[in-house]
Amino acid sequence: MNLLKQYISVRQHSVDICASLKTEDYVVQPIVDVSPPKWHLGHTTWFFETFILQPNCLNYKVFDPNYNFVFNSYYETVGARVIRTDRGNLSRPSVEDIYAYRKYVDAAIVDFLANTTIGKALQDLFVLGLNHEQQHQELLLTDIKYILGHNPLFPSIDIQLAEHEIYDNKTFLPVPEGIYEIGFEGEGFCFDNEQNRHKVYLQSYEIQQNLVTNAAYLAFIEDGGYEKFQYWHADGWEWVNRYKAKSPLYWHFVDEKWYSYTFEGLQKINPNQAVCHVNFYEASAFAAWKRMRLPTEAEWEVASQYFDWGQRWEWTNSAYLPYTGFQKATGAIGEYNGKFMVNQMVLRGGSVATPEGHSRNTYRNFFQPQHRWQFMGIRLAV
Amino acid sequence: MNLLKQYISVRQHSVDICASLKTEDYVVQPIVDVSPPKWHLGHTTWFFETFILQPNCLNYKVFDPNYNFVFNSYYETVGARVIRTDRGNLSRPSVEDIYAYRKYVDAAIVDFLANTTIGKALQDLFVLGLNHEQQHQELLLTDIKYILGHNPLFPSIDIQLAEHEIYDNKTFLPVPEGIYEIGFEGEGFCFDNEQNRHKVYLQSYEIQQNLVTNAAYLAFIEDGGYEKFQYWHADGWEWVNRYKAKSPLYWHFVDEKWYSYTFEGLQKINPNQAVCHVNFYEASAFAAWKRMRLPTEAEWEVASQYFDWGQRWEWTNSAYLPYTGFQKATGAIGEYNGKFMVNQMVLRGGSVATPEGHSRNTYRNFFQPQHRWQFMGIRLAV
Amino acid sequence: MNLLKQYISVRQHSVDICASLKTEDYVVQPIVDVSPPKWHLGHTTWFFETFILQPNCLNYKVFDPNYNFVFNSYYETVGARVIRTDRGNLSRPSVEDIYAYRKYVDAAIVDFLANTTIGKALQDLFVLGLNHEQQHQELLLTDIKYILGHNPLFPSIDIQLAEHEIYDNKTFLPVPEGIYEIGFEGEGFCFDNEQNRHKVYLQSYEIQQNLVTNAAYLAFIEDGGYEKFQYWHADGWEWVNRYKAKSPLYWHFVDEKWYSYTFEGLQKINPNQAVCHVNFYEASAFAAWKRMRLPTEAEWEVASQYFDWGQRWEWTNSAYLPYTGFQKATGAIGEYNGKFMVNQMVLRGGSVATPEGHSRNTYRNFFQPQHRWQFMGIRLAV
Amino acid sequence: MNLLKQYISVRQHSVDICASLKTEDYVVQPIVDVSPPKWHLGHTTWFFETFILQPNCLNYKVFDPNYNFVFNSYYETVGARVIRTDRGNLSRPSVEDIYAYRKYVDAAIVDFLANTTIGKALQDLFVLGLNHEQQHQELLLTDIKYILGHNPLFPSIDIQLAEHEIYDNKTFLPVPEGIYEIGFEGEGFCFDNEQNRHKVYLQSYEIQQNLVTNAAYLAFIEDGGYEKFQYWHADGWEWVNRYKAKSPLYWHFVDEKWYSYTFEGLQKINPNQAVCHVNFYEASAFAAWKRMRLPTEAEWEVASQYFDWGQRWEWTNSAYLPYTGFQKATGAIGEYNGKFMVNQMVLRGGSVATPEGHSRNTYRNFFQPQHRWQFMGIRLAV
Missing domain, CATH: 1.20.120 (Four Helix Bundle (Hemerythrin (Met), subunit A))
Structure with a gap:
């Protein structure tokens, strides 16, 4: 085009x-x-x-x-x-x-x-x-x-998002130890933070084929996940207590049932959709409760050819830092990415809200760990 | 009607x-x-x-x-x-x-x-x-x-207020010592806080015939009034320093001239209008600089028959407290006035923004001393 | 001497x-x-x-x-x-x-x-x-x-205060309507804020002979006084909710009994002592619950010859404002009182912590309404 | 022993x-x-x-x-x-x-x-x-x-620290590309966060032989380093502006000369000592001004055998995250390290305040990026 x-x-x-x-x-x-x-x-x-x-x-x-x-x-x-x-x-x-x-x-x-x-x-x-x-x-x-x-009238609005249901939450894909390459190279657009493409050494690991579902996350809630400090980072536990967090953003417990706000108004939780609007603390606590962990961004990128992605931005356990050889552009455009490379965690993939064709498997999205108003979800590693 | x-x-x-x-x-x-x-x-x-x-x-x-x-x-x-x-x-x-x-x-x-x-x-x-x-x-x-x-575009809008100019800022009206009555009595509507009408004993005093003008207030600014703690209450001085106050609300110093925002957009200060959008701290500091004081609400009410009022809500040096015999109404209406009778100062009169027929000389308006977004002004006493 | x-x-x-x-x-x-x-x-x-x-x-x-x-x-x-x-x-x-x-x-x-x-x-x-x-x-x-x-060890210390017990909490002294004089005049020391002595006009009123006791205050607590907004100023109700206040300062509910911290450590509440360490909001709410009120400082001063005072600083319903003719001293000493004459309420009397001979019945103590770490108590009027 | x-x-x-x-x-x-x-x-x-x-x-x-x-x-x-x-x-x-x-x-x-x-x-x-x-x-x-x-009297106290002077700030040590191992293995004590020892792939790099000196850092200050946003992370620039930072902690500009507080009281800056009490933002901004960067913790550890360390904790550009295979201990001891693995940056080495024998070259110290009251310094990489 x-x-x-x-x-x-x-x-x-x-x-x-x-x-x-x-x-x-x-x-x-x-x-x-x-x-x-x-x-x-x-x-x-x-x-x-x-x-x-x-x-x-x-x-x-x-x-x-x-x-x-x-x-x-x-x-x-x-x-x-x-x-x-x-x-x-x-x-x-x-x-x-x-x-x-x-x-x-x-x-x-x-x-x-x-x-x-x-x-x-x-x-x-x-x-x-x-x-x-x-x-x-x-x-x-x-x-x-x-x-x-966050409006008390919970209005609906005519915006459609393409949600897919997930029926397998147990399969994990194995990746062997070795040297891999990550980062962008080749034709087409990428952000400066996706470069340079470079070698990394990975230990063997397994990564979940599908995103964590609402049903799986609900089990965490019902097991008292938000009340047990053991699963949480210290900062995450402080966040839980300050905001009295008990569930993902937009969830409401009404008449003994869980609902969440969507563009169609308040709707019953669909157990087979990928959990959404969790922050890094919640994603990490869920992983700890599962006795698993979040993948690093290198692990995610290397394995990304083997699974589908694009329903949720997926929290990784990598901080947002420059790749080897990263160079800021000069002038105003140089303020685009580099100056945010501290205090943020990397998310990979894309979401139902991402414009078609915008993302790619080297794309590095980043947010501070407390944020959850993006369409953020969880994929586990072990 | x-x-x-x-x-x-x-x-x-x-x-x-x-x-x-x-x-x-x-x-x-x-x-x-x-x-x-x-x-x-x-x-x-x-x-x-x-x-x-x-x-x-x-x-x-x-x-x-x-x-x-x-x-x-x-x-x-x-x-x-x-x-x-x-x-x-x-x-x-x-x-x-x-x-x-x-x-x-x-x-x-x-x-x-x-x-x-x-x-x-x-x-x-x-x-x-x-x-x-x-x-x-x-x-x-x-x-x-x-x-x-407070919009950076300073838009104008079609709202008219009836401002009058003031040409005498020096005349003071004397009131002799004695017993007076204040508070509402008789036919017609009043708020519960205007009752009971009761006797007060006043020492002799003088009260300014007209409101303090922009020209008079400008002299205070130009004499360094906002930089000298001596004129200010301790809380007022803290307010000045916290907000780096240098002038009334809406005033801007542009190219060596003072402007203020009005419904017609940014306009040059009119020296003959009553100063507006000053808080109690500013009103008190101005009075102290003049070696005068603000009237009490009783002094104001007693003298109010001798001067015109209605361009500005006039700060008094009276705290907002119940009159003798004040009774809260029962139910929700009882929350109208009584529960605010602490930490506020009384303003008397009315302003160019007050609907016609709404105020009267027993009317007790009240705001916390730091507020100035109402059409508030100054009348001195001595 | x-x-x-x-x-x-x-x-x-x-x-x-x-x-x-x-x-x-x-x-x-x-x-x-x-x-x-x-x-x-x-x-x-x-x-x-x-x-x-x-x-x-x-x-x-x-x-x-x-x-x-x-x-x-x-x-x-x-x-x-x-x-x-x-x-x-x-x-x-x-x-x-x-x-x-x-x-x-x-x-x-x-x-x-x-x-x-x-x-x-x-x-x-x-x-x-x-x-x-x-x-x-x-x-x-x-x-x-x-x-x-406020130390978790609640240490005791060798400091004695002369507390007296109170056995009558019901007697009220009547004062007739008329012109009275308040303020200091004569030989001896006074603070500048006690002057000028001046006439005030008082309506008839009754004032409590003794201070409100712990027993009386406890009845207010047990009647849910801290949970009913009706008794509180709006600012007081906000204070209650922000600090989750349930009792006077230093009170602790341990094993179904009320204790308070004293210089002898934690001690059971003595029902016959004057309630202490309540702020203006609490004093006012208690009075509202009793369908009474706090006296003004003029009422207090006029009646003070008829009752004993000195166990507690007594909250009045008067804001701390200058008396007629009040003049600030020049220089640093002038900063002593005048600049605090806003946002504070007057307390009268003296307390078990006041040095002997320091107070007098024209003495105007003042604090912001939320403070209660002084030895502050309540005397009702009606 | x-x-x-x-x-x-x-x-x-x-x-x-x-x-x-x-x-x-x-x-x-x-x-x-x-x-x-x-x-x-x-x-x-x-x-x-x-x-x-x-x-x-x-x-x-x-x-x-x-x-x-x-x-x-x-x-x-x-x-x-x-x-x-x-x-x-x-x-x-x-x-x-x-x-x-x-x-x-x-x-x-x-x-x-x-x-x-x-x-x-x-x-x-x-x-x-x-x-x-x-x-x-x-x-x-x-x-x-x-x-x-931070006491206005700047008292001295009898505590000795072994400071060494630095005379070469220009030498850089080259390290070739390849697979390296980092992390603790073997006899003796280590913290859980130093494990597992694992392979990493490093690109070739150079690392500074000595720590950055006060003289070098002073050149940054004098070149307006604290006034130019280009060198700073967004969060760092906000920190500079909020605290009006102009120099490392403890530095004072008195009579046109720079002093710093030491255990001997206020002393003139020694240009040949390693700069101390800078936070991650300052370290990064200094590196950016030099058109260099901070090393990663892997780079630091691999090269650490070639230089002396122990005068300052050295900021790296690595976030504090778990090594592959990291396992939290169970019980209270498990709260020692793992729960802090977010929002912190790694420092390596040790300082003049570190007890002898306490540190080692696999030791991972960590602080939030704004902190600088530890003895923190800078070693550059390129």
């Missing part, structure tokens, strides 16, 4: 995700990690305006000079910005303004692509911008879920 | 205030004290539904049983509620839903009033509900101002 | 209070409001060094120039200081150092008094310094009690 | 470290991470009482049953405990009590060892207890330094 088609297609997908939102749903920010949908729509647009149009398109006129302040996320290089906790306090720009902003920037990009021969560097930046927008498409879904799932 | 006409007129005024808001402006809550406009519209409606319709109107069907949880403000008697800090996290009920709610309740009330002979107690409750709605009309204005005035 | 004798006697009393402390007891600060005993001993000494010796005694050599930073409490006039929360982090100056400091300053004062004819202003300052030290003597007792009473 | 001799020698060393403290220095806890010296002395004793004497010595009578509550650090298995932030609020048990406690337990241990033939498991537990005490000996030194170094 050529760049112009790709651009139009990716940009349209963000708009499609939001098609059934009410204006009010675009605005709120119930916790600092959840951004208002309208902010995502503006921020991804700002990315193209700031990094593509402004430096490369001579006659481009900025849509509104105040938007840099509003829609910059964390790029220190690009100047001051609204602090993250304040995103939900902004009633303006309005949703209508932001859609106008999208149209304005899209028209300029289409015009630019139609009339310019662009070199490799700029093409790479375009592809980065599209991958960046796809990341925010996943965040749009997780943030919409958080906003509606 | 009969009750039905009054009801329709007061209810309509809330809607009128919001006429030029965008949907997004109804939703946000930038600080805990500022409620989203849609919450005010819902809460005032809930008041009539809960305290008038439900107990008195046999066939009344509640609009939505979840709304009690959403729109209860602080009435412990009436059950659990959304915690105050979370009001801005609710995208639903939507603005459209809430206007439907208003129409539904208004229709029921109109029908009820048309077909029922109501006794004194219920009539009093109606009048309380209307006064309650008027209080929220003032809050609507102050909260809209806060929401737009 | 002449000034020298008074000085020696007051200063010695501080040392006597600490006689049975272990060195470690002098050091800790379990909450911000409780200062380490060694800090009190140093601070009161610093007061005499800074305000008497340095400005008036030509050859006086400061004991240690760093001590101003360490022992200044809140006097902005006198320069930077250790922030209050950090007092318990200072292992140095040692207890030995501070006793040496006391001896050094005492010797200088004695020498100064023996060789100087001092004028009225300086004499007043001396008396203020002694009253200041007496205030810290009470704080020494309350802070020692807090330090030991 | 036999166990008894070892026991006596290690236990005596804790007492020796504290020999020149004043009683007050034993008591305070200026930040949550710094425990009062008396707590360390009690806690290490409690370890022997709880894990050795109580389960193994039939006639042993606990010194004081309350001490379990006071001196348990983080062992959930062993019951409730004083929360960590409260350790500095405890004036009792007194220093004298704790020394008595030590004597009592030491006598019981000596008696026990003299009269019992102990098996392998118990012997291992003894050795663990001694290593545990050695860890607290290092903490004693770092905590004493923090307590005195």
Whole structure:
């Protein structure tokens, strides 16, 4: 697919995700990690305006000079910005303004692509911008879920996710000891953090063929998993006690039955779906209760050709650190990944909320261990 | 005016205030004290539904049983509620839903009033509900101002306030020593906290004829008033330092000139308007700098017949405490005033944001001393 | 008694209070409001060094120039200081150092008094310094009690307080309506906040002859007083819930019996002693439960000639505000009282921890409403 | 050396470290991470009482049953405990009590060892207890330094540390690509986290022969290192801004010269000493400024035979995670290491504060990245 088609297609997908939102749903920010949908729509647009149009398109006129302040996320290089906790306090720009902003920037990009021969560097930046927008498409879904799932009315909304059921939770795949290679190499896009491809030495291990199901996780809950410190990291145990955690995010125990919030409203737990919305502490505690462990990211990547993935982001027991030979890009784009390489854990795979074609088996997603509003699940190793 | 006409007129005024808001402006809550406009519209409606319709109107069907949880403000008697800090996290009920709610309740009330002979107690409750709605009309204005005035785009909006200019800031009116009476007595509505009317003994004093102007307050700023602890209460000095306060709320020093945010956007300070959006600490510090003081509420009330009031809520040096003989009402209505009688200071008068006919010279408004997002000003005594 | 004798006697009393402390007891600060005993001993000494010796005694050599930073409490006039929360982090100056400091300053004062004819202003300052030290003597007792009473070993210590039992909790004394005078006038020392003496108009009222007993308060607890919001101020109810308060400070429910920590260790509650260590919220809630109220400070002062006081500081329903004609002194001494005249409630009387001769019936003690580590109690009015 | 001799020698060393403290220095806890010296002395004793004497010595009578509550650090298995932030609020048990406690337990241990033939498991537990005490000996030194170094009097104290000067900061040692083994194997004590010994694959790298000096670090400061976000992790940059960090801990810029607090009081920075008291963020930012990086723990361990180590704990770029085959011990001892394996970075080597013989080149020390009150330094890799 050529760049112009790709651009139009990716940009349209963000708009499609939001098609059934009410204006009010675009605005709120119930916790600092959840951004208002309208902010995502503006921020991804700002990315193209700031990094593509402004430096490369001579006659481009900025849509509104105040938007840099509003829609910059964390790029220190690009100047001051609204602090993250304040995103939900902004009633303006309005949703209508932001859609106008999208149209304005899209028209300029289409015009630019139609009339310019662009070199490799700029093409790479375009592809980065599209991958960046796809990341925010996943965040749009997780943030919409958080906003509606924490509303006392538990509204349903017309968003479909392709969930598959799992019927075998016992099979483990063996991988022999030896030298393996991990990391990205070859044609196509990857993030800088997937490089360099390099050798690792792995001991023999076994990895679960399927994701841990709700039924399996429920057994952990019913065995008192959230009440026994033995299974938890010290920080995890503190998290359990501070938030009085008793189940994954969105679960509610009503009239002696477990329900969870989905885009269709509150629904009974499906025992055969992969458990979702657990954080690293919960994933680790579950593994400890099973007397197993989470795989490392190298183990996951090496074995990934033997199982299906893509229903959940899968917690690994690897911290998010640079691969050997990792180099930060210069300028603002260099702030994309490297500066987050501390205090985070790696997740691998992809989820029902990940845009098609966005992930690959070398993809390194990362979050702090307490987070669980993404579609995160568990695959065990031993 | 009969009750039905009054009801329709007061209810309509809330809607009128919001006429030029965008949907997004109804939703946000930038600080805990500022409620989203849609919450005010819902809460005032809930008041009539809960305290008038439900107990008195046999066939009344509640609009939505979840709304009690959403729109209860602080009435412990009436059950659990959304915690105050979370009001801005609710995208639903939507603005459209809430206007439907208003129409539904208004229709029921109109029908009820048309077909029922109501006794004194219920009539009093109606009048309380209307006064309650008027209080929220003032809050609507102050909260809209806060929401737009803290937006980096400083949007203007079509809301008019009747500001008068002041040209004399020096005249003081003398009041002789003696026994006076304060508090409400007679026909018409008053809040329970205005009673009982009782005797007080006042020493002779003088009180300023006009409110302190921006020009007068600017002299305080320019004399370093915010940098000299001598003028401040200990708590006030801590407030200055914590928030690095340098001027009233909404003031901005741009290119060596002072501007303030108004409903017309950022505007140059008008030296002849009454200073606005100062808290008790600022009012007291200004008075100390002038080697004067704030009046007590008794002094204010006794002298109020000799000057005009209504441009600003005027800070007094009286704490909000019960008058002699004060009795809390029973039930939820009893939570209206009495339980707030600690840690607050009394303001007297009214402001450009106060609905016409809502205030009177025995009216006791009250806020914690650090608040300044209301239209608060200063009148000196000596 | 002449000034020298008074000085020696007051200063010695501080040392006597600490006689049975272990060195470690002098050091800790379990909450911000409780200062380490060694800090009190140093601070009161610093007061005499800074305000008497340095400005008036030509050859006086400061004991240690760093001590101003360490022992200044809140006097902005006198320069930077250790922030209050950090007092318990200072292992140095040692207890030995501070006793040496006391001896050094005492010797200088004695020498100064023996060789100087001092004028009225300086004499007043001396008396203020002694009253200041007496205030810290009470704080020494309350802070020692807090330090030991919050230690899991509940140590006993050799400090005696003269508690009297109360056998009548029902008698109320009537006071007729009329004009009265309150405030200090005449010979002898008073704090600036007790002036001016002025007329007040009181409605008729009745005031309880004796303090509320533990037995009476226990009935409130057993009737669910801490679980019913109706009796509490909104801020009080928040306090109850935040701290899960169920009883006065130092009370423990062990094996179905109530105990309280005293200087003799944990002891069974004596039903006939005045309830102690309740805050304003608790005092008010108790009064509301009784369908009575707390007296105002004017009511208390007018009636005080008719009852005994001095077992507890008695919460009034008056906020701490300036009397008519109140004038702050100039300089550092002016920071003594005036700057605290907001957000505090007045207590009247005195307590078993108050040094003999320190209080009088015009004395205005004040604390924020949530505090209860002083020897605070309740006298009702109606 | 036999166990008894070892026991006596290690236990005596804790007492020796504290020999020149004043009683007050034993008591305070200026930040949550710094425990009062008396707590360390009690806690290490409690370890022997709880894990050795109580389960193994039939006639042993606990010194004081309350001490379990006071001196348990983080062992959930062993019951409730004083929360960590409260350790500095405890004036009792007194220093004298704790020394008595030590004597009592030491006598019981000596008696026990003299009269019992102990098996392998118990012997291992003894050795663990001694290593545990050695860890607290290092903490004693770092905590004493923090307590005195944050006192406004900057007291000196008679504690000697063996600092060596460094004159070459440029030499780097090359290590070729290949399979290496890391982890502990063989005779002697190691912590569970040093196992299993396992193969790793390393790319070729170079590692600095000597630690980074104060002179080298000063160049970073003078080049504006603390003001340029480019060198910092996002979390590190937030740390810099929150704490307004401008230099390593204990550094003070006085009269245009850099000083640092040492056990001899404030001293001029020695340019030829290894930089000390930097956290992971500072170490990483320094490395980024140098266009180099920190070594991984595997790189460090493999190369460690080629350089001297032991002046500073050296930050690596490895997160603290389990080695392949790591197994938690059962019971309370199992809480020693495994539960901390998240959110921490590994440090290797040892420091001037580490007891002789305590560390080894497989030793894995770990702290959260913001901590710097240990004797932490930097060795670069490339």
